[in-house]
Amino acid sequence: MNSVGEACTELKREYDQCFNRWFAEKFLKGENAGDPCVQLFKRYQLCVQKAIKEKDIPIEGLEFMGPSKGKAENSS
């Protein structure tokens, strides 16, 4: 899968590989040795956040899980 920033796809793939390994082999097993992918993530984020700004994609200021907090399960 490509990144929204064309130049970031390779950085994204490197990070994804590192993350998927850590996720399956450490995180899910409850091992908290720390995240070995921090540097890769930083490089990837520098690239992708720049692309997001350039394309004017409105992701700023949106609270995590925010819109869902007001949702009751039986509303329509």
Next chain:
Amino acid sequence: MLRNQGPSTDRWGCLLGCWIQEAHKHVLTEDIVHREVTADQKLLSRRLLTKTNRMPRWAERFFPANVAHSVYILEDSIVDPKNRTMTTYTWNINHARLMVVEERCVYCVNPENSNWTEVRRDAWVSSSLFGVSRAIQEFGLARFKSNVTKSTKGFEYVLAKMQGEAPSKTLVETAKEATEKAKETALAATEKAKDLASKAATKKKQQYV
């Protein structure tokens, strides 16, 4: 609101494997834009997806300005490995004046049988446009239902393969069945939506006479 709930036959780890690898049709790009592990060992992630804007023809006529733009979607997720639950919340952040589709999925281990995963899926479709909103909601709900059918069937196929089971149908058969069902649903909804939209347009004209 739409709720869809039911067990799916796999273990917790396999389910998450599928979540990572799940390929979405019509997705152009996928990026993680935020990720952190909390003090209580939960993984928070935010994913940005861009998808092709697949409006039906009748909608293109009403909303020409929206035709050219891709849809941007955010998926926020919380993975809790201790309690073996995962919650995802997904919504579109553009085309919002036209229609907003929100979906929240909660995945947890079935309390009666730990080999089963339960999925509870809630969705809300809303539109703020006067007159056409019901047509849009009908369309949105039908599209959502057909996507759920397709993705659930795809999911089940992948899970069966990961467990080394021969899936009860081939992928082609599964996809074909899902597509047929989706076509029926979409056709029925299109007819209904066209009807509602033209009624709304007629009503609007009459107001300005």
